[in-house]
Amino acid sequence: xxxxxxxxxxxxxxxxxxxxxxxxxxxxDTIDASTSRRLGKPEGLERAESKAVGLRVFVGAQAAIVSxxxxxxxxxxxxxxxxxxxxxxxxxxxxxxxADSTRLCTTPPELELCDDSEPEPKWLAEQCQIAExxxxxxxGITNSEGVDAGYSRSTICLAINNxxxxxxxxxxxxxxxxxxxxxxxxxxxxxxxxxxxxxxRFRADLEDADAxxxxxxxxxxxxxxxxxxxxxxxxxxFDPRVSRxxxxxxxxxxxxxxxxxxxxxxxxxxxxxxxxxxxxIVDDPHIIRGLGSRPFDGEGVKNExxxxxxxxxxxxxxxxxxxxxxxxxxTTGHAARGIASPPSPSASxxxxxxxxxxxxxxxxxxxxGLYLTETFGMGINTTTGDYSQGAAGFWIENGEIAYPVSExxxxxxxxDMFLQLTPANDLTFRYATNAPTLRIESMTVAxx
Numbered sequence: 001x002x003x004x005x006x007x008x009x010x011x012x013x014x015x016x017x018x019x020x021x022x023x024x025x026x027x028x029d030t031i032d033a034s035t036s037r038r039l040g041k042p043e044g045l046e047r048a049e050s051k052a053v054g055l056r057v058f059v060g061a062q063a064a065i066v067s068x069x070x071x072x073x074x075x076x077x078x079x080x081x082x083x084x085x086x087x088x089x090x091x092x093x094x095x096x097x098x099a100d101s102t103r104l105c106t107t108p109p110e111l112e113l114c115d116d117s118e119p120e121p122k123w124l125a126e127q128c129q130i131a132e133x134x135x136x137x138x139x140g141i142t143n144s145e146g147v148d149a150g151y152s153r154s155t156i157c158l159a160i161n162n163x164x165x166x167x168x169x170x171x172x173x174x175x176x177x178x179x180x181x182x183x184x185x186x187x188x189x190x191x192x193x194x195x196x197x198x199x200x201r202f203r204a205d206l207e208d209a210d211a212x213x214x215x216x217x218x219x220x221x222x223x224x225x226x227x228x229x230x231x232x233x234x235x236x237x238f239d240p241r242v243s244r245x246x247x248x249x250x251x252x253x254x255x256x257x258x259x260x261x262x263x264x265x266x267x268x269x270x271x272x273x274x275x276x277x278x279x280x281i282v283d284d285p286h287i288i289r290g291l292g293s294r295p296f297d298g299e300g301v302k303n304e305x306x307x308x309x310x311x312x313x314x315x316x317x318x319x320x321x322x323x324x325x326x327x328x329x330x331t332t333g334h335a336a337r338g339i340a341s342p343p344s345p346s347a348s349x350x351x352x353x354x355x356x357x358x359x360x361x362x363x364x365x366x367x368x369g370l371y372l373t374e375t376f377g378m379g380i381n382t383t384t385g386d387y388s389q390g391a392a393g394f395w396i397e398n399g400e401i402a403y404p405v406s407e408x409x410x411x412x413x414x415x416d417m418f419l420q421l422t423p424a425n426d427l428t429f430r431y432a433t434n435a436p437t438l439r440i441e442s443m444t445v446a447x448x
Contacts, residue, residue, distance in 0.1 A: 004029050004051075005157045005171045007071055011055060012161040014080040020057035020087065022098055024168075024299070026337055027053050027071070027157040034150035035121060037128040039136075043146065045121055054339030057083045061092035067339040095325040096342065098160060098299070103331065104168045105302040108295035112288050114153065114173035115202040124149040127209045131181040134213030140224070141217045145182035145193065149209075152176045158337070160300050168300040176291075177206050181213055185220040192226070192404075194219035199431070201289045219373075222394075226406035229395060229447040235369040236410060236443045237362060237396070240426065242375050243352075243435040247281060249414065251347040251433070253382045254314065256323025256334075265385035265414065266314065273312045275418045278355060281309035283318075285333075285348035292349040292432030298337030303348070306332065318345040352435040355423035359437040362424045369396040370445055372410065385414040391445075409446040417443070 008025040015023040029051050036044040053076070054067040064086035068079050127149040135141055153175045160168040180197030196215035198207035238246065258264040266274065275281075284305040285294050297303045299321055307315055319327070320335035320343045336346035363369065372393040379388035388411040394401045417440050424437035 004155055005159065005169055007076070008053065008157055008159045009166055009169050010073070011053065011076045011080060012159055012166060014077055015055060015057050015084060016161060016163075018080055018084045020059060020080075020084050022058040022161060022163045023056060024098060024158065024160040025053065025055045026298075026339060027051065027155075028339065029155040029157075030152060031118065031154075032150070032152045033118070033121070033124065034148060035124040035128055036146055036148045037125070037132055038146040039144050040132070042125065045125075047121070052339045053079065054337070055079055055083050056342065057087050058098070059084065059087040061094045061096075062087045062090045063093060063096050064090055065340065065342060096322050097325060098162060099301045099321045099331060099335075101162055101167050103302060104160070104300045105170070105296035108170050108172060109286055111286060111290070111293045111295055113175070113201055113293055115175045115177070115204075116153070117203055118153065119151050119177075119203065124151065127179045130209035131179055131213040131216075134210040135181055135183045135217040138214065138217035138221070140185050140221050141183050142187055142191070143184040145184065147179070147181040149179045150177070158296075158298070158300055170296065170300070172295050175201055177201070177203050179206060179209055179212055181216045183216050183220050185217070186224050190224065192220055192223035194223060199291065201291065205289065223392070223404045223406070226392070226404040227395070228407055229405050229445060231444070231446045231448070232368070233442050233444050235363070235366050236440045236445070237359075237366075237369065237371045238438040238440070239371065239373045239393070240428065240435060240437055242372055243438040244431060244433045245375065246417070246421075246438065247350055247352050247435045248433045249380055249382065250281065250309075250418075251318060251350055253414075254308070254317050255345045256317050256319040256327065257344060258382065259317050260323050260326040263383050265383060269314050270317065272314060274314050274415070275309055275312040276421055277312040279309055279312050279421060279423065280307060280353040281350070282306070282353065283308050283334075283347050283350045287349045287429070290349040290429070290432070292347065294348060297333045298335040298343045299331070301331055301333045301335065303333035308350070318347060320345045347433065349429075350433045351427065351429070352423055354425045354427035354436045357422070357424050359424045359426055362422065362437060362439045363396050364399040366396045367398055370394075370405070370408075370410070371396055371401055375410070387412050387414050387417060405447075407447070410443050411446065412440070412443040
């Protein structure tokens with residue numbers, strides 16, 4: 001079969017002929033290339049091509065999922081037979097169904113997700129060399145933790161058979177370029193580490209490697225000679241590198257699975273105010289060249305831009321078909337799909353809209369507070385909303401960044417944090433989930 005989409009359509013026909021009432025299938029055809037370097041010496045050069053197929057079949061209300069990497073007709077026939085046999089002996093799950101045919105995408109939008117110009121290994125190696133040499137040339141940078149450059153390109157195919165015909169058969173292609181570097185400043189026990197990276201769909205949009213190196217070294221140098229601070233309650237400013245994690249935590253807390261299980265602190269908050277009134281959060285799967293963009297969701301459902309939080313009010317859950325069925329609602333077009341597991345809800349390009357103040361104006365009136373640049377640890381409990389993270393950053397005194405701080409913990413509760421949140425005007429789209437600089441009026445900073 002000449003085209004990947006033809007392969008999975010043929011697979012669906014085989015499943016139907018073996019007794020499946022309905023079925024869907026996905027295929028990922030992927031190229032990955034990467035190179036790494038440390039202190040001037042190459043550490044790795046890899047290139048891989050792979051195909052993987054996932055098949056989900058339904059026999060009545062019973063379902064099974066199987067996957068494989070062999071796309072020959074013989075292997076696919078065996079895959080279809082195995083999936084159908086498994087479905088016949090699994091427990092019934094009436095909530096697990098295909099999406100309603102009326103909700104399927106008929107004309108996928110063109111989102112400019114694929115750059116076909118696969119880079120030569122030499123180009124990847126040059127990006128590593130430039131980024132690391134630029135960083136190490138900065139006075140005060142004493143070591144490198146390594147630099148990586150990578151490229152991937154995938155064809156993603158999805159086909160659906162509702163028991164009568166193949167009602168959906170579409171594919172799209174995506175690519176990804178990245179360069180990252182991590183360096184150390186200082187010596188001995190006084191060394192500090194930081195990093196920078198760029199990640200884009202198209203090579204032309206990638207940040208220059210020398211700028212990535214300079215940014216990493218500048219960040220590391222700023223962290224030298226950190227101080228400890230006493231335990232206190234103060235305003236906390238979240239740098240965009242960490243502010244986006246709050247938006248990501250929101251996405252996990254309003255995912256249909258968490259809501260259906262009753263395991264989210266927001267389970268009773270639909271159509272309630274959970275943020276300050278100036279906060280709006282949007283999920284938009286159709287941003288041109290967006291890192292989280294997709295023309296349809298993992299169940300073939302037509303997706304669209306949605307305001308998740310509107311002037312502080314939570315307007316929707318993130319739902320796929322199964323969680324929507326459990327909650328007696330409609331899918332919101334947020335299904336994501338791998339080859340070996342059922343669809344589950346996932347955001348696409350999720351971002352908090354910018355505010356009106358500059359980052360400097362956001363902390364100009366703070367007499368004593370924290371400018372947060374890094375968090376670590378697993379201290380976010382989305383069942384209770386309790387938030388506790390190891391942290392590092394800079395201390396604010398009289399509206400100015402005064403000195404670096406480390407070995408601290410920040411703590412609060414997400415309900416309070418969301419309601420106390422003020423965004424700056426510096427929103428940029430560097431990731432799939434983005435937020436501007438944020439201010440939270442009061443958090444506990446645990447230090448000495």
